[in-house]
Amino acid sequence: MSESQVWDAVDAYFTGRLAPDDEVMAAALRNSEAAGLPHINVTANQGKLLQILAEVQGARQILEIGTLGGYSTIWLARALPADGRLISLEYDPGHAEVAVRNIARAGLDKVVEVRVGAALESLPRLADENPPPFDLVFIDADKGNNVHYLEWALRLTSAGSLIVVDNVVRGGRVAEAHSDAEDVRGSRGAIELIGSHPRLSGTAIQTVGAKGYDGFALARVLA
Numbered sequence: 122m123s124e125s126q127v128w129d130a131v132d133a134y135f136t137g138r139l140a141p142d143d144e145v146m147a148a149a150l151r152n153s154e155a156a157g158l159p160h161i162n163v164t165a166n167q168g169k170l171l172q173i174l175a176e177v178q179g180a181r182q183i184l185e186i187g188t189l190g191g192y193s194t195i196w197l198a199r200a201l202p203a204d205g206r207l208i209s210l211e212y213d214p215g216h217a218e219v220a221v222r223n224i225a226r227a228g229l230d231k232v233v234e235v236r237v238g239a240a241l242e243s244l245p246r247l248a249d250e251n252p253p254p255f256d257l258v259f260i261d262a263d264k265g266n267n268v269h270y271l272e273w274a275l276r277l278t279s280a281g282s283l284i285v286v287d288n289v290v291r292g293g294r295v296a297e298a299h300s301d302a303e304d305v306r307g308s309r310g311a312i313e314l315i316g317s318h319p320r321l322s323g324t325a326i327q328t329v330g331a332k333g334y335d336g337f338a339l340a341r342v343l344a
């Protein structure tokens with residue numbers, strides 16, 4: 122077995138025991154596939170991690186940047202109480218349409234709202250509404266804007282909130298200090314902002330599995 126085949130086998134084993142697909146999750150992935158969405162959703166094990174993080178947070182308000190077909194959205198929203206709220210920002214109207222259907226099928230349309238548009242346009246509008254602080258923010262859109270998304274996340278959270286940034290490892294390319302790849306620059310910018318910001322305490326986890334070698338940054342808002 123190659124190294125990545127081992128990662129797949131372990132991921133499949135953990136998923137089967139710890140995060141097995143139910144009909145709603147399977148349908149969300151089927152619908153996304155049928156609509157031609159790219160296969161860049163979190164894995165089931167990663168979705169379960171997001172759900173557990175939201176539960177540990179006791180999250181009532183969640184913000185997601187980058188909806189795609191709503192797969193990570195459903196994992197996160199399942200951690201919310203009936204009167205909780207998740208706002209997910211998505212640029213592509215076709216992706217948002219698939220997500221809205223998947224979310225309705227999951228019975229989560231009362232708690233989840235998908236907002237279509239470039240997140241950097243939706244975020245100031247959201248801030249103008251003076252929403253209660255988000256307990257968890259999941260940043261998973263265009264990686265080049267990660268620093269901007271973190272800055273908005275800081276404005277929309279309060280002490281104790283958790284910010285999760287997906288895809289900060291990119292097969293190890295994050296260690297390339299002089300890379301001009303947008304995703305690497307975005308990830309490095311995010312890591313450096315987290316490491317230097319007085320209101321943030323952070324770490325990053327490298328992950329392997331069905332989506333290859335990547336990782337998450339986790340930042341706790343201190344004040």
Ligand code: SAH
Pocket residue numbers: 161162163186187188189190191192193194210211212213216238239240241261262263
């Ligand atoms: N969180 C999803 C995957 C998101 S993929 C999951 O794990 O299931 C990244 C998404 O970000 C894509 O749907 C893409 O259309 C969207 N995106 C890209 N640029 C964006 C932008 N500027 N504003 C909002 N969404 C954006």
Ligand code: DHB
Pocket residue numbers: 161162163261262287288
């Ligand atoms: C890509 C985007 C993601 O959010 C992800 O988790 C994996 C891959 C991508 O754009 O390639």
Ligand code: MG
Pocket residue numbers: 161162163261287288
């Ligand atoms: Mg991602």
